[in-house]
Amino acid sequence: KIFINNEWHDSVSGKKFAVFNPATEEKICEVEEGDKVDVDKAVKAARKAFELGSTWRTMDASERGRLLNKLADLVERDRLILATMETIDGGKLFSTAYLMDLGACIKTLRYCAGWADKIHGRTVPMDGNFFTFTRHEPIGVCGQIIPWNFPLVMFIWKIAPALCCGNTVVVKPAEQTPLSALYMGSLIKEAGFPPGVVNIVPGFGPTAGAAISHHMDIDKVAFTGSTEVGKLIKEAAGKSNLKRVTLELGGKSPNIIFADADLDAAVEFAHIGLFYHQGQCCIAGSRIFVEEPIYDEFVRRSIERAKKYTLGDPLMPGVQQGPQIDKEQFKKILELIESGKKEGAKLECGGGPWGDKGYFIQPTVFSDVTDDMRIAKEEIFGPVQQIMKFKTIDEVIKRANNTTYGLAAAVFTKDIDKALTFAAALQAGTVWVNCYSALSAQCPFGGFKMSGNGREM
Amino acid sequence: QIFINNDWHESTSGKKFPTYNPSTLEKICDIEEGDKPDVDNAVEAAKAAFQRGSPWRQMDAPSRGRLLHKLADLLERDRVTLATLETMDTGKPFLQAYFIDLEGCIKTLRYYAGWADKIQGRTIPVDENFVCFTRHEPMGVCGAITPWNFPLLMLVWKMAPALCCGNTLVIKPAEQTPLTSLYIGSLIKEVGFPPGVVNIVPGYGPTAGAAISTHDSIDKIAFTGSTEVGKLIKEAASKSNLKRVTLELGGKNPCIVCADADLDLAVECAHQGVFFNQGQCCTAASRVFVEEQIYPEFVKRSVEFAKKRLVGDPFDARTEQGPQIDQKQFDKILELIESGKKEGAKLECGGLAIEDRGLFIKPTVFSEVTDNMRIAKEEIFGPVQPIMKFKSIEEVIRRANSTEYGLTAAVFTKNLDRALTLASALQSGTVWINCYNALYAQAPFGGFKMSGNGRELGEYALAEYTEVKTVTIKLSQKS
Numbered sequence: 051k052i053f054i055n056n057e058w059h060d061s062v063s064g065k066k067f068a069v070f071n072p073a074t075e076e077k078i079c080e081v082e083e084g085d086k087v088d089v090d091k092a093v094k095a096a097r098k099a100f101e102l103g104s105t106w107r108t109m110d111a112s113e114r115g116r117l118l119n120k121l122a123d124l125v126e127r128d129r130l131i132l133a134t135m136e137t138i139d140g141g142k143l144f145s146t147a148y149l150m151d152l153g154a155c156i157k158t159l160r161y162c163a164g165w166a167d168k169i170h171g172r173t174v175p176m177d178g179n180f181f182t183f184t185r186h187e188p189i190g191v192c193g194q195i196i197p198w199n200f201p202l203v204m205f206i207w208k209i210a211p212a213l214c215c216g217n218t219v220v221v222k223p224a225e226q227t228p229l230s231a232l233y234m235g236s237l238i239k240e241a242g243f244p245p246g247v248v249n250i251v252p253g254f255g256p257t258a259g260a261a262i263s264h265h266m267d268i269d270k271v272a273f274t275g276s277t278e279v280g281k282l283i284k285e286a287a288g289k290s291n292l293k294r295v296t297l298e299l300g301g302k303s304p305n306i307i308f309a310d311a312d313l314d315a316a317v318e319f320a321h322i323g324l325f326y327h328q329g330q331c332c333i334a335g336s337r338i339f340v341e342e343p344i345y346d347e348f349v350r351r352s353i354e355r356a357k358k359y360t361l362g363d364p365l366m367p368g369v370q371q372g373p374q375i376d377k378e379q380f381k382k383i384l385e386l387i388e389s390g391k392k393e394g395a396k397l398e399c400g401g402g403p404w405g406d407k408g409y410f411i412q413p414t415v416f417s418d419v420t421d422d423m424r425i426a427k428e429e430i431f432g433p434v435q436q437i438m439k440f441k442t443i444d445e446v447i448k449r450a451n452n453t454t455y456g457l458a459a460a461v462f463t464k465d466i467d468k469a470l471t472f473a474a475a476l477q478a479g480t481v482w483v484n485c486y487s488a489l490s491a492q493c494p495f496g497g498f499k500m501s502g503n504g505r506e507m
Numbered sequence: 508q509i510f511i512n513n514d515w516h517e518s519t520s521g522k523k524f525p526t527y528n529p530s531t532l533e534k535i536c537d538i539e540e541g542d543k544p545d546v547d548n549a550v551e552a553a554k555a556a557f558q559r560g561s562p563w564r565q566m567d568a569p570s571r572g573r574l575l576h577k578l579a580d581l582l583e584r585d586r587v588t589l590a591t592l593e594t595m596d597t598g599k600p601f602l603q604a605y606f607i608d609l610e611g612c613i614k615t616l617r618y619y620a621g622w623a624d625k626i627q628g629r630t631i632p633v634d635e636n637f638v639c640f641t642r643h644e645p646m647g648v649c650g651a652i653t654p655w656n657f658p659l660l661m662l663v664w665k666m667a668p669a670l671c672c673g674n675t676l677v678i679k680p681a682e683q684t685p686l687t688s689l690y691i692g693s694l695i696k697e698v699g700f701p702p703g704v705v706n707i708v709p710g711y712g713p714t715a716g717a718a719i720s721t722h723d724s725i726d727k728i729a730f731t732g733s734t735e736v737g738k739l740i741k742e743a744a745s746k747s748n749l750k751r752v753t754l755e756l757g758g759k760n761p762c763i764v765c766a767d768a769d770l771d772l773a774v775e776c777a778h779q780g781v782f783f784n785q786g787q788c789c790t791a792a793s794r795v796f797v798e799e800q801i802y803p804e805f806v807k808r809s810v811e812f813a814k815k816r817l818v819g820d821p822f823d824a825r826t827e828q829g830p831q832i833d834q835k836q837f838d839k840i841l842e843l844i845e846s847g848k849k850e851g852a853k854l855e856c857g858g859l860a861i862e863d864r865g866l867f868i869k870p871t872v873f874s875e876v877t878d879n880m881r882i883a884k885e886e887i888f889g890p891v892q893p894i895m896k897f898k899s900i901e902e903v904i905r906r907a908n909s910t911e912y913g914l915t916a917a918v919f920t921k922n923l924d925r926a927l928t929l930a931s932a933l934q935s936g937t938v939w940i941n942c943y944n945a946l947y948a949q950a951p952f953g954g955f956k957m958s959g960n961g962r963e964l965g966e967y968a969l970a971e972y973t974e975v976k977t978v979t980i981k982l983s984q985k986s
Contacts (some may be wrong), residue, residue: 071887101887102904102932135595157634172966174949174950174951175949176945176947176949176950176964177614177949178945178947178948179731180942180945182945182949182950184950184951184965184967185931189539269956277749280749281745281746281749282745283745284741284744284745284749285741285742285745285746287741287745288738288739288740288741288742288743288744288745289738289742290959291911291956291957292734292737292738292741292754292756292956292959292960294960297749358560447559454748467982473708473976473978473980474642475559478976479974479975479977480976480977480978480979481976481977481978481979482979482980482981483978483980483981484980484981485637485979485980485981488633488635488637488981490633490634492631492632492633492634492639492976493631493633493639493641493977493979494641494977495977496975498974498976499726499748499749500748500749502749505747505752505975
């Protein structure tokens with residue numbers, strides 16, 4: 051149901067939409083479908099909760115921090131339920147959901163809880179006989195549109211800093227994966243957040259999502275998702291009321307392996323860096339550049355690693371790869387795999403669907419990939435690994451940066467000079483050295499160029 | 508002419524446009540008119556100057572700072588020339604251009620010169636055995652579109668932090684006032700900035716301006732101007748390449764005078780606050796709220812001030828108010844004045860143009876203004892002061908905040924509690940207490956709501972001109 055003012059509502063239109071389990075293609079349940087009218091109700095509630103003199107506005111900063119910590123406690127208490135929900139709704143491996151996703155949620159909540167009473171302004175030594183200081187005030191009502199690849203983690207990445215700074219929020223979870231966000235509604239009420247501070251309106255992008263990005267009474271919109279939709283959101287913000295915009299978008303992140311790297315570590319990190327969560331990560335290391343001398347050995351070991359996979363129902367232990375999220379993604383990935391074959395890349399393993407039910411795709415590895423192939427340029431968001439060859443440092447810097455994306459990058463080498471040269475030269479919001487996907491609540495995360503605007507965490 | 512790679516160029520199209528002196532209505536000269544191909548050339552130059560390994564990228568940070576200091580020195584050397592050009596091009600009184608505009612430019616350059624080698628990232632204590640730090644890198648090629656009300660000052664507000672952080676620039680000055688921006692091109696070359704670091708393309712909004720906001724190789728755009736155009740710019744940024752956007756837009760700024768204020772101070776500040784620069788300020792105090800008890804006296808003294816205001820030739824040392832910038836603005840202001848009369852405000856003085864004097868308008872004061880009148884809602888950008896009455900603090904907070912603008916606000920009171928309550932409650936990027944237009948390089952400036960996105964000046968501007976990169980390095984053991 052729709053969560054507004056700490057209460058559960060039916061949609062104004064009466065419409066509902068279905069939520070599916072991507073491993074079995076069966077319907078899990080139906081969810082009230084929010085549209086513009088429901089978003090308006092939510093914004094009214096959020097605006098009221100933000101009024102001067104409201105409970106939320108007059109609450110001590112430290113108390114806001116305590117509420118976030120209590121919420122973290124409740125997420126810990128219900129960790130099993132939430133992990134199960136993420137698995138059934140998102141096709142995520144259960145062990146991953148329980149250990150990684152839920153772990154990150156709890157840590158992020160506690161990290162932001164600690165910041166709540168440390169939002170400092172400054173005193174400024176201005177010319178003339180003036181006393182000048184700055185206040186860092188909450189922006190107001192924040193619209194937040196969440197993706198389906200890490201539903202709960204992305205939900206927390208948005209509400210934690212927003213609430214920490216004293217804002218109120220209207221959240222629209224992805225239509226494929228609304229369940230964990232809605233469950234959080236009940237925990238938010240239980241933790242004791244005042245009504246209207248957090249409102250959750252499930253629905254579709256072109257209806258509920260657009261209502262948020264165009265809304266004249268929303269002061270800021272934060273979106274994680276595709277670059278294509280990110281552009282529409284920023285455009286809508288400009289057309290409506292110049293609301294502030296933060297975007298976390300796609301990537302085609304380069305992973306650069308030098309001959310002097312620890313080869314086992316590089317193969318393992320490159321593998322996980324791409325195949326994690328069925329390849330459905332904005333930071334997927336989907337262009338692997340390997341220095342010529344070790345290319346063949348690297349490809350060989352990567353294939354071995356990819357072949358070791360067991361696909362199946364993500365709730366079952368022993369399964370290493372789950373399904374893709376829905377039919378649309380499933381078809382798009384297969385189409386890109388076909389383009390790889392057609393354009394002349396060498397298919398080393400995988401290359402097609404798996405099983406007779408659910409959206410499963412075999413782990414796929416392409417070698418001899420060149421920069422002009424579609425699989426080297428477009429974001430695949432699936433279990434497809436591209437391995438390319440390079441000769442020199444200057445060449446690989448140019449090739450790595452030759453994309454409109456700029457979310458993440460990695461370099462594997464033991465040489466300090468190479469490592470720090472790349473850290474400076476790569477046009478990416480995060481650069482990993484001798485590792486991949488190392489993310490925690492403490493590090494800022496965001497994109498250069500068209501991978502986004504602004505930073506989270 | 509157009510300034511690209513430290514050289515002067517003609518426009519690709521061969522077209523030129525004239526620039527006029529608003530006080531004599533005479534043409535000053537013709538300027539090469541830049542359009543998309545010229546912007547493309549400028550962007551190419553700026554991109555090349557930003558390449559890894561270029562002189563600008565390799566330059567030590569303190570050297571960048573020294574170049575900014577040297578530029579400030581040259582502005583000081585040519586201060587009379589620049590102030591004269593500014594006065595001829597904009598109609599602002601010469602003494603104001605010399606003492607206020609040029610002063611602001613020089614101080615802002617020196618302020619950011621000092622920041623150049625202090626753009627610091629952080630080290631971050633992450634979980635497990637990693638070393639994590641952030642770099643605050645320059646964004647790249649920055650487009651800057653500047654307005655006609657403070658042409659040189661608004662340019663320096665963008666140029667100084669952009670260059671301080673290591674970016675390169677493509678600038679489009681307002682078509683009404685390109686002269687001082689072009690002059691600064693020659694100073695930039697003289698100081699020794701590498702070619703391509705600063706490029707200046709004069710032209711019009713819908714052509715050159717739009718070419719900048721939609722350009723796929725420009726990483727960031729900063730715009731000062733009307734809210735209407737600001738929205739188009741943000742939209743164009745999204746449609747093209749998601750370039751980062753900073754906007755400084757309009758305002759309908761409340762000036763709240765409480766009964767316990769120092770009345771003389773309040774009257775004078777409110778007066779200067781709205782009439783300064785012919786009313787052509789985004790910070791104009793265009794809604795004066797006066798507590799009931801002192802209302803008649805405040806209006807009386809404000810009218811006295813307005814009647815005394817000397818309007819005339821900007822080069823005459825006695826002149827306090829020059830002409831409006833052009834016919835379009837002139838017509839718009841008179842139209843709003845008429846609306847004030849029609850909608851029932853009481854015209855206390857002024858209210859018309861000065862006969863046979865081109866673009867000059869008499870300082871105008873309206874009293875008995877109510878919140879629903881156009882002069883209380885729309886930005887006038889002219890010498891018109893609407894004065895309203897209020898009873899209680901809660902009421903005036905609500906009325907002051909009920910606008911989509913939120914640039915500045917001012918409060919006049921001796922009461923500490925009232926001053927700080929209002930400072931917290933007003934939805935404005937800047938709140939002045941017992942003063943007006945106190946603006947200096949150290950203090951951040953920008954709008955809440957539709958008065959803008961982001962901040963200029965102060966340390967906060969640095970965030971608008973840097974991109975954060977997080978670097979995480981795995982170690983074999985935790986330290």
